[in-house]
Amino acid sequence: MMMVRKSKGLGERHQKILDFIASYQREYKHPPSIREIGEHCDISSTSVVNYYLDQLEKSGNIERDRKISRGVRLTGGSPLGDMFRVPMMGVIQAGEPIPVPSNADFSTFSPEDSVEIAMSLMPAKEKGKELFALQVQGESMIDAMVNDGDIVILKPTQDARNGDMVAVWLSDRNETTLKFFFKEKDKFRLQPANPTMKPIYIDKSESLEIKGKVVMVIRKVERYI
């Protein structure tokens, strides 16, 4: 029998195994077993699959949980945990109070009303589970560079640091708005995200309820389909 000796790098068989693991995972949502890899890659012995898997592990292409059934996984695009769900709590619009989640909401939200975000997209360490999402309704947030239909991801908080973009409810003005927050001597400065627009000032005697800190804005451009 002829066997080709590879000088270095990944051989054809290594690649085939890698591809199979990826496609199997996509189809069955879990990794293949050693025997399944063998069958689909024309390897008749489990020990040979194990042999290749060891090499792929050493070369950093896969990770293995030995002793554990189907404990193979491709390095990188991690199967889970690289994205998380954010519950969609409702809409945010001018003149309406901002819906904020209660503790109950966090545990009972349905997957349908949620937004999936890749971990790699999340700024800093906001990767907690306490985030929530709101859909912007109306064009009242355009001075915050946020348009009708946009999705804003918020982190619930009552106090903001200077420079945070916050969702605030100004009950005196019956107004909901998204602005950059700055605390000044005797008043608050709410700075629109759009640099061409001027800030508004809120006297400390007026009520200003910070409902959350904006972490991300997502706009799906799919109108007129």
Add this chain to the structure above:
Amino acid sequence: MMMVRKSKGLGERHQKILDFIASYQREYKHPPSIREIGEHCDISSTSVVNYYLDQLEKSGNIERDRKISRGVRLTGGSPLGDMFRVPMMGVIQAGEPIPVPSNADFSTFSPEDSVEIAMSLMPAKEKGKELFALQVQGESMIDAMVNDGDIVILKPTQDARNGDMVAVWLSDRNETTLKFFFKEKDKFRLQPANPTMKPIYIDKSESLEIKGKVVMVIRKVERYI
């Protein structure tokens, strides 16, 4: 022994199991076994865990691959394939041509320079692999409701339908811009996304190069950290 009878919905134990599966998966990158669930949820019998798992499956909270080791997974947050990478081709800024990917770029982009998007966030059926991303530099796109630092996801195309938001290069004006595209009698109308701003008109004699259709805009609000 006292046992609390739950009238409906998910009991405390159901929730505990759900939470454990999630945290276990995060830590070990693979689902827990029935026995492991039992240990960490104070259930001494595997049959009882199985009993709860059956209920959670019926209620749609989990999916199971019976007969397969550790074949439990939370519904929704799918392990893989529900997100894909979009290569980050560079920056888009006024006065500079828009970088568009070549075929070579698509196969050789590195994971570091890419953006991960959840499938569920993608509009319509743009779920092809031919998308690419650009980082907005400067504040020249504010009339498109796109700010400095934003990430725009584009689908390369030369022709746009009315109403599409497109990235265009106007070589006569040495200008790069993002606008809603409308073809009119003898000219093109480029409508800013910001409804308070007026459209600009491009005569058909002028050069107008459509580089791509905007599919999504992502803004990470993390300044001033």
Add this chain to the structure above:
DNA sequence: CTTGACACAGAACAGGCGTTCGGTTATCAT
């Protein structure tokens, strides 16, 4: 009080699966 459901425990069964070990063949440097 009886009945039936529900919520559990415990044990046993059977198959899945990773590991390991003894062999075999082919390539290559010495």
Add this chain to the structure above:
DNA sequence: ATGATAACCGAACGCCTGTTCTGTGTCAAG
């Protein structure tokens, strides 16, 4: 030639794991 090494094969071992079956205590309805 020859030993070393890489690339395999097959079978056996044994743990891991999901399934299933029997049994028990509780609670509400009849």
